[in-house]
Amino acid sequence: MAGHTHGATSGRLLWISLALTITFVAVELFYGLRAHSLALVSDAGHNASDALALGLAAYAVWVARRPAGPGNTFGYHRVAILTAWFNAAALVVIAIVILIEAWSVFLHPQPHLQSGLMMGVAAVALVMNTVIAYWLQGDSHHSMNARAAYIHMAGDALSSLGVLIAGAIVHYTGWTLADPIVSVMIALFILYSSWEIIIDATNVLLEGTPKGMDVPALVAAIRSIPCVQDVHDLHVWTVGDGINFLSCHIVLPDEFTVIQSSTVVSAVNHKLHDSFGIGHATIQAEIGDCSGCNMDPEELFCFLESHSHGCGHDH
Known part of the structure; x- marks a missing residue:
């Protein structure tokens, strides 16, 4: 992406x-x-x-x-x-x-x-x-x-x-x-x-925030992804014309598997690309606690996949 x-x-x-x-x-x-x-x-x-x-x-x-x-x-x-x-x-x-x-x-x-x-x-x-x-x-x-x-x-x-x-x-x-x-x-x-x-x-x-970038809205968009409990250490900057980079940490429930964490990271990447034009993002997933996510792991996986590639259905 x-x-x-x-x-x-x-x-x-x-x-x-x-x-x-x-x-x-x-x-x-x-x-x-x-x-x-x-x-x-x-x-x-x-x-x-x-x-x-x-x-x-x-x-x-x-x-x-x-x-x-x-x-x-x-x-x-x-x-x-x-x-x-x-x-x-x-x-x-x-x-x-x-x-x-x-x-x-x-x-x-x-x-x-x-x-x-x-x-x-x-x-x-x-x-x-x-x-x-x-x-x-x-x-x-x-x-x-x-x-x-x-x-x-x-x-x-x-x-x-x-x-x-x-x-x-x-x-x-x-x-x-x-x-x-x-x-x-x-x-x-x-x-x-x-x-x-x-x-x-x-x-x-000076690696300032890209012109026109609404950082509070960006953080809110990341937190809107199911089971993302928090966002911190967020940095967003411009490398060149049309090339915006981002790095951040997201906190996920502690029962998450590697596959589930990767799926959430993929969903965040899609959201950043589609809503904010950020094509290069480095996202580190951190394990938090069990609060804030009531979705069954299977249901979560399907939900996130449906918002990126389609949960096993035709793309």
Whole structure:
């Protein structure tokens, strides 16, 4: 009943997205410097971080497929978590740099902004980033690695829209401060979108409870299995995207045989997998007392089997 990780639906899409992004970063940076547009240059910087994010995401998908070995018994699933954390941290640094540059432009406004060039490049960026974000959207729901890449691209799509608006304002009103104002908005959005990933990735690396996991409900579900008298020493953590581990001790009546204990453990495993998505559980059965279980051993065995494989009937 092993869990599994959800990598990118297609590593090929990640590599194609990376190639498109790198090409566009070079073009956008060139024209941003030519147009004297901080918004365009800052958007190119954000796109550059996206290229790094896409490259790391593609690498993480590849390396996570490597099998576990004696020196790394958990495998390489946490590479994806590390890349997500690194990508988010890099975005924070980029956002701070953009804010510093925006402040400088506020103090010393650029008198000659080529608004038409800004708008043209931003329009192309908007289309490209939207397409790539659409490609990555599906995986973003179940993979932190893919979610980091998706947020990068969705953020860039919004940033490109902001540059497009700033260019229009400069073109029709001549108000050049719209450029650094949009840059500040881009930086704040980058900080906002990065923070959640940093928190989630840090929680995984510290082996915190998986996000959204209701531990009291999990304990109650285990105790709902017939003849489980108590649960203690429970630990639940995430190894990688879609891979949650659990270990705990359960207390069973003292008249239980090895077969009966194994049947209860199997039932607990099924409950954890089906109700909480925990595919890897280490459950130690401890013998307690006779209280709390009035089922006949034969009846108990049949009951538990019927809740897992069907008590000797057709599966």
